[in-house]
Amino acid sequence: MSHVVAIPAYQGLSGYEYAMTLELFGLDRPTLPEVDYAVLTCRVEAGLLRTSHGLIVEPEGTIDDLVNADTIIVPGWRSVTEVPGDPFLDALRNAHEAGSRIAAICSGSFPLAHAGLLDDQTATTHWMYADAFRRQFPHIDLDPNPLYLFAENNVVTSAGSSAGLDLCLALVSADHGVATATEIANRMVVAHHRPGTQAQFTSARVTPFAEHTDLGPLIAWIENNLGDDLTIDRLARRAHLSRRTFIRRFQAATGVSPHAWITDKRLYRARQLLETTALTVSAIARRTGLGTSTNLRKHLTNTTGLTPTHYRAAHRAIAP
DNA sequence: AATAATAGCCGCCAGC
DNA sequence: TTGCTGGCGGCTATTA
Secondary structure, three states: OOEEEEEEEOOOEOHHHHHHHHHHHHOOOOOOOOOOEEEEEEEOOOOOEEEOOOOEEOOOEEHHHHHHOOEEEEOOOOOOOOOOOHHHHHHHHHHHHOOOEEEEOHHHHHHHHHOOOOOOOEEOOOHHHHHHHHHHOOOOEEOOOEOEEEOOOOEEEEOOOHHHHHHHHHHHHHHHOHHHHHHHHHHOOOOOOOOOOOEOOOHHHHOOOHHHOOOHHHHHHHHHOOOOOOOHHHHHHHOOOOHHHHHHHHHHHHOOOHHHHHHHHHHHHHHHHHHHOOOOHHHHHHHHOOOOHHHHHHHHHHHHOOOHHHHHHHHHHHOO
C-alpha cells in the first residue's frame, strides 16, 4: 500500500515549497519500485487558491483527508501573525493523534505551533522568523540554526524554502535508507544531501542594521580589511572603547559576537574567491584572514558540507 | 586526531 | 534610581 503524503493547500501558501514537495513525492520513478508515495493535495480553505506569487492551485482532496495521511508536509504559511482557522488546526491535531508524521517547511512551523504540536519540543524555522516565533511561542525551544530538526513526537520542522528539500530527502532517507534518498537527490540534480545539523546560511542576517549604529564605520572598515589580524583588543582600541564595552556594543549592533561575525564575513569572502578565482586554498585562507587552509576547510564544511575542492567543483559545474 | 596555548566571551560588580 | 561603562576572573571555543 502506498505511503500517503498529504500536502495542505491554503490561500497564499508558498508555491515553491508546494511544488517541490509534489515533485519529490509525486514523481513516478519506475526504477525505484520501493519508493511508493501517493501524494494528495488537500484543500484547507474554500475559494480560488493562489500561492504567494499568484499561481492557482487546485487540490484534489480536502482537509478531512489529512487524518488518513502517513505523512503531512505543511508548506510555508502566509503570515507570522495570522492564526490559522480551527478546522485546519484540528485536522493537524487529529492527524498527529492518529499517528501521522508531520513536517513543516519554513513558516509552515507556525501552524504546527498554533496547533500545539510543538509544545515542549525543539523546533526550527527560517531564521528571519525566529524572533516572531519566539515571541509567540515562548514555551517552544526554537533553534534557528539547523536546516531541519526532528522533534521527539514525530514532528519535523525546517528552515526556509530550499531546506524543505533537504527535509523531504531526510524523510525519504528515514523511510527507504540513505542510498535511495541519494539516488533521488541525484535525479533531481540536487548537488548533495545536506545533513539537518548543517547551519542555515547566516551572512545576510548580521549586517542590515549594523551600519546605522555608532559602530557602522568600524564595521565597514572591518569588511574592507578582513585579511588583517583583527583581534578584539585592536578593534576595541580603534573604536575607542574598552574590550568589554566593544563586545557588548558590537553584539547590540549585529546580533552576534565580533568573532562570529568576522568569521562569517571571512568565510563569505573566501567562498567568493573560491568561486571566481584560481587562487590556492592556502592563499585564499591567508587573504581572507582565515589563516590556514585547514581552518578554511573546517568552516566551509561546517556551513556548506563541502570541502573547498568540492565547493569549487560544484560552482564550476554551474558557471565554468 | 589529540593536544596545548591562546583568544574570545560573559557574568559579576563597582563606579560614574 | 536607572543605565551605561569597563575591569576582573574564569570558563569555553578556536587555533595552531
